[in-house]
Amino acid sequence: MLPRLSSNISGFYLADAFWRSHTVSELLLYGLAVIVVSDTSPITNLAAIDQLDLLQELYGSIVIPLAVYKEMVVAGKVVPGAVEVQTLSWIQTQTVADAQKVTSDVAEFLEDYSHTL
Numbered sequence: 001m002l003p004r005l006s007s008n009i010s011g012f013y014l015a016d017a018f019w020r021s022h023t024v025s026e027l028l029l030y031g032l033a034v035i036v037v038s039d040t041s042p043i044t045n046l047a048a049i050d051q052l053d054l055l056q057e058l059y060g061s062i063v064i065p066l067a068v069y070k071e072m073v074v075a076g077k078v079v080p081g082a083v084e085v086q087t088l089s090w091i092q093t094q095t096v097a098d099a100q101k102v103t104s105d106v107a108e109f110l111e112d113y114s115h116t117l
Contacts, residue, residue, distance in 0.1 A: 035063060036055075036059040036061075036062045036063065037062070037063045037064070037065070038055070038062045038063070038064050038068070039064075039065075039068055040068050040071050040072060042055065043055070043064070043068075043072065043080075043081040043084070043085065043091075044072065044079055044080045044081045045080075046081070047080035047081030047084055048080040048081075052081060052084055052088075055090075055091075056088075056090045060090065061090040061091070061092060062090065062091055062092070063092050063093075063094050064085060064091060064092070064093050064094075065093075065094065065095070065096050066093055066094065066095045066096070067096070068085075068093075069085055069093045072085055073085065073086060
């Protein structure tokens with residue numbers, strides 16, 4: 001059984017130790033599907049320095065939760081990357097199907113992570 005997607009590190013959801021010990025390129029070579037989920041920070045920070053295309057080069061496509069889309073697009077001010085999340089086909093917006101599961105997975109990660117500090 002493959003490890004489950006669970007840990008949020010620097011805005012990207014990675015999985016357990018198996019996934020973190022391999023690059024996305026290696027996982028693709030193994031024939032494993034990789035879904036990269038981003039929060040706002042990587043998108044806005046890379047867009048601000050005109051390097052958003054790095055995400056596409058590294059991962060092919062990314063998924064953002066609807067909450068991230070709304071945070072960027074309905075911000076009431078200009079946010080770097082807002083136009084791109086609305087127009088680039090490789091950035092896909094999806095709703096979170098099980099918010100409770102996401103919350104428990106993030107809490108579990110934070111608990112595990114706090115022991116490594």
